[in-house]
Amino acid sequence: MSHNMVAIAGRLREAGYRVTPQRQLILDSICAQGGHVTPEAVYEHVRTIAPTLSQATVYRTLHFLTEQGILTITQVDGGRFGYELAGPEPHHHLVCRACQASIELSHATLRPLYHAIEAQHDFAIDMNHVTFFGLCADCRHVARR
Amino acid sequence: MSHNMVAIAGRLREAGYRVTPQRQLILDSICAQGGHVTPEAVYEHVRTIAPTLSQATVYRTLHFLTEQGILTITQVDGGRFGYELAGPEPHHHLVCRACQASIELSHATLRPLYHAIEAQHDFAIDMNHVTFFGLCADCRHVARR
DNA sequence: ATGGATGCAAAAGTTTTGCAAAGAA
């Protein structure tokens, strides 16, 4: 999935914010790495292109873009955060503990659970991202041997 | 829910580990606070009883007891960790973003989802703890006004 | 030109580690 920089730039400018090379680079980087990216990974990647771009800018930009609804936070193993482009519909991930593979999970799969929880507990889950950890197909088969 | 210190102590000794006052205090503290406790909260609480007990010991003990299957890690808002006694069956939590209330969720509620994911993706989730964030019944009603 | 954004460096917060001393078995 690619991002539409023109549309994003428009949204930002309309809200009175600026479209800087740093912000574009950081977005490009997240996109290039396919989402689920930690601040550190963004920094390391972006640094190869713009060596003076600071870590502070990475953190500030990630927060900012999340606040603007352009990125969303995902949980990453070890309690750290990952970021990725916010899609129009929430979606989720399965992450393999063995090989780190990341599999997309449609929101449709979780919807029944959300509804069940709402019915049982009158509780409205508002997470647009859930990450489940476990073993992927390949790694399960290896483990079984 | 209370913990059975005699049984836990036996398990540890059997495995060649020692049952120290610090370990007992830390377990007591987690139990007293009802689970979902951060390392910091454990430290602050235990400190009032044993002022010389160090943060390092808290961290080491939490890791150790988790490794021994006596505690489990739960996710806490903000990417930090919480700990609680490991029960015989996995269970989960709903945490209210507004009032921080923590509601227990039986594993039965999640089982259909786990099965669906296994059927669809041949992926075996191995999380014995999932935390969903959202709004609890009370806070939803307040928000609605 | 104007005010938002960046870079640098220092600070703040959290978790880990080395090592000598203490203490459970």
Next chain:
DNA sequence: TTCTTTGCAAAACTTTTGCATCCAT
């Protein structure tokens, strides 16, 4: 006595913040 565990302090990491400067608009 033996070998695990603790306390202390320093180190390692990650994230945040202050402030002068820069630059997108």
